[in-house]
Amino acid sequence: MKNNANPSFIKTMLAVVWKDLTAELRSREVFSAMLIFALLVVLIFNFALELEAGTRASVTSGVLWVTFTFAGTIGLNRSMAQEKDRGCMDGLLMAPVDRSAIYLGKMIGNLFFMVAVEVVVIPLFSVLYNVNLLKPGLLLVVLLGSIGYSGIGTLLATMSVQTRTRDMLLPILLFPVVIPLVVAAVKASAGYLQALPMADIQPWLTLLIVYDVIFLSVAWMVFDYVVEE
Amino acid sequence: MIHVRQLIKRFGPKIVLNKMAFDVSQGEFVALIGPNGAGKTTFLRILSSLAKPSIGEVNVAGFHLPGQAASVRQRLGVVSHMPLLYGDLTASENLLFYGRMYDVADLTHRVQEVLQLVGLLHRSGDLVRTFSRGMQQRLAIGRAILHNPDVLLLDEPHTGLDQDACDMLDGVLRDVAVSGRTVVMTSHDFVRAQNLASRFDVLSRGRIVASIPANKLSPDGLQAFYRESLEQA
Ligand SMILES: Nc1ncnc2c1ncn2[C@@H]1O[C@H](COP(=O)(O)OP(=O)(O)OP(=O)(O)O)[C@@H](O)[C@H]1O
Numbered sequence: 227m228k229n230n231a232n233p234s235f236i237k238t239m240l241a242v243v244w245k246d247l248t249a250e251l252r253s254r255e256v257f258s259a260m261l262i263f264a265l266l267v268v269l270i271f272n273f274a275l276e277l278e279a280g281t282r283a284s285v286t287s288g289v290l291w292v293t294f295t296f297a298g299t300i301g302l303n304r305s306m307a308q309e310k311d312r313g314c315m316d317g318l319l320m321a322p323v324d325r326s327a328i329y330l331g332k333m334i335g336n337l338f339f340m341v342a343v344e345v346v347v348i349p350l351f352s353v354l355y356n357v358n359l360l361k362p363g364l365l366l367v368v369l370l371g372s373i374g375y376s377g378i379g380t381l382l383a384t385m386s387v388q389t390r391t392r393d394m395l396l397p398i399l400l401f402p403v404v405i406p407l408v409v410a411a412v413k414a415s416a417g418y419l420q421a422l423p424m425a426d427i428q429p430w431l432t433l434l435i436v437y438d439v440i441f442l443s444v445a446w447m448v449f450d451y452v453v454e455e
Numbered sequence: 456m457i458h459v460r461q462l463i464k465r466f467g468p469k470i471v472l473n474k475m476a477f478d479v480s481q482g483e484f485v486a487l488i489g490p491n492g493a494g495k496t497t498f499l500r501i502l503s504s505l506a507k508p509s510i511g512e513v514n515v516a517g518f519h520l521p522g523q524a525a526s527v528r529q530r531l532g533v534v535s536h537m538p539l540l541y542g543d544l545t546a547s548e549n550l551l552f553y554g555r556m557y558d559v560a561d562l563t564h565r566v567q568e569v570l571q572l573v574g575l576l577h578r579s580g581d582l583v584r585t586f587s588r589g590m591q592q593r594l595a596i597g598r599a600i601l602h603n604p605d606v607l608l609l610d611e612p613h614t615g616l617d618q619d620a621c622d623m624l625d626g627v628l629r630d631v632a633v634s635g636r637t638v639v640m641t642s643h644d645f646v647r648a649q650n651l652a653s654r655f656d657v658l659s660r661g662r663i664v665a666s667i668p669a670n671k672l673s674p675d676g677l678q679a680f681y682r683e684s685l686e687q688a
C-alpha cells in the first residue's frame with residue numbers, strides 16, 4: 227500500500243490555522259462570543275466608573291486588560307470545545323505529526339481571534355473613554371500581552387476542556403498563572419498612555435517579552451504530556 | 456499485522472486490560488465483542504496510539520507502541536462513535552484538512568475519489584453540521600481511509616444509525632475491507648458483525664477469553680458462542 231511521508235512542522239501548523247480560520251469565518255462563533263462579552267465589559271466599566279480626566283489615564287489600561295483577559299478565556303474555551311465536541315482532538319492526535327505543531331497552530335488561531343477582537347475594541351474604547359489608544363507603543367504592548375496570554379491559555383484550555391467543569395476550570399487555572407503577565411501589560415500600557423519616559427516603560431516591556439518566551443516554550447514542551455492518556 | 460502480549464492498562468488502581476494477548480494477521484477482519492466495560496474501547500485507543508499501555512508489548516503494522524507512534528499513525532485509520540469531523544467545515548474541507556495532516560499525495564484528486572467512494576460527492580460542499588448521523592459516519596470512514604492505511608480500527612461504527620444507514624455503512628465497510636486492509640471492529644450488533652468479520656474474539660474483564668473463525672460458526676451461532684465463552688471465563 228502507498229504510504230505517505232509525514233508532513234512537515236510548518237505544513238501541519240498552517241493546516242491547523244487554516245482549519246480554524248475557515249471554520250471561524252463561516253460561523254463567527256468564537257469571535258462573536260468574545261466581542262459581545264468584551265463590549266459589555268467596556269460599557270459596564272464606562273458607566274460604573276465615572277471617571278475624571280485625571281484618574282482616567284491610570285485606570286484605563288487596567289480596564290483594557292480586564293476586558294482582553296476575560297474575553298480571551300471565552301475565546302479559548304470555545305475554540306477548544308470545538309475540538310472536543312465531535313472528538314476532533316482525537317483526530318488531531320492520531321495524525322502522524324509533531325504535536326508541538328498542533329499546539330502552535332491552535333495558539334496562532336487563538337491569538338488571531340484575540341487580535342481581531344482587540345482591533346474592534348481599541349477604537350471603540352478610545353471614543354468611549356476619550357483617550358487615544360492608537361499609539362504604536364501601546365499596540366505593541368497589546369500584541370505582546372496577547373501572545374503570552376494565548377500561548378499559555380491554549381495549553382491550559384487543552385487541559386481544562388477534558389474535564390466536565392471546563393468553562394469554570396479554565397479561569398481558575400489560567401488567571402493565577404497570567405497575573406504577572408497582565409500586571410506587566412497594564413504597567414507598560416499605562417506608561418504609554420501617560421507618556422512616561424521610555425526608561426520607566428522599558429522594564430515592563432522586557433518583562434512582557436520574557437514572559438512570552440517562557441510561556442511559549444513551557445507550553446511547547448509540555449503540550450504532549452497534557453494530551454496524553 | 457497486530458501483535459499484543461502481556462498488555463496491562465491501569466487507570467489509577469483500576470486494571471482495565473489484564474495481561475491481554477491479541478494477534479491479527481494481514482487482511483483479517485476481527486470483530487471484538489464483549490460486555491460493556493470489558494475494555495474494548497480502551498484497547499482500541501491503545502492500538503490507535505491515543506492511550507499508552509501501562510506495561511506490555513504492542514506492535515502495529517511492524518512498529519511498536521508507544522515508541523514508534525508516528526510510524527504507526529501513518530498506517531492507521533480509525534472510526535469511532537464520534538465522527539472526528541468539524542461541523543463548520545464542508546465535507547471536502549474536512550477531508551482536505553485531514554489530508555494535509557497526513558501529507559496525502561495529490562490531495563484534491565484523492566478527496567474527490569474518497570467522497571465518491573462513500574457516496575457523498577453530491578454533498579461535498581455542504582457543512583458537516585447539516586449532515587445526518589449516517590452521512591457523518593460515512594464521511595468519518597472516508598476520513599479514516601483517506602491516507603490509505605494498512606490497518607483500520609472501528610469502534611462501534613453502527614451506534615446511532617437506523618437500518619438503512621447501517622446497510623449503507625456495511626456496504627462501504629465491505630468495499631473498504633476487501634481492499635486488503637486489516638480491520639479490528641468492536642460491536643454489540645452480532646448480526647452485522649457476522650456479516651463482516653472473518654474472526655470473532657471475545658473480550659471479557661480485560662483479556663481475550665475466546666476466539667473463533669467465522670467459517671466455524673453457523674449463520675446465527677455467534678450469540679450462542681458468545682454466551683458460552685462468557686460462562687466459561
Ligand atoms: N480515562 C479513564 N479513566 C478511568 N477509567 C476508565 C477510563 N477509560 C475507561 N475506563 C474504565 O475502563 C473500563 C473499560 O472501559 P471501555 O470503555 O474500554 O469499555 P468498553 O468495552 O468499550 O465498553 P462499551 O461496550 O460500553 O463501549 C470501564 O470500567 C471504564 O470505566
Ligand SMILES: [Mg+2]
Pocket residue numbers: 495496497610
Ligand atoms: Mg466502548
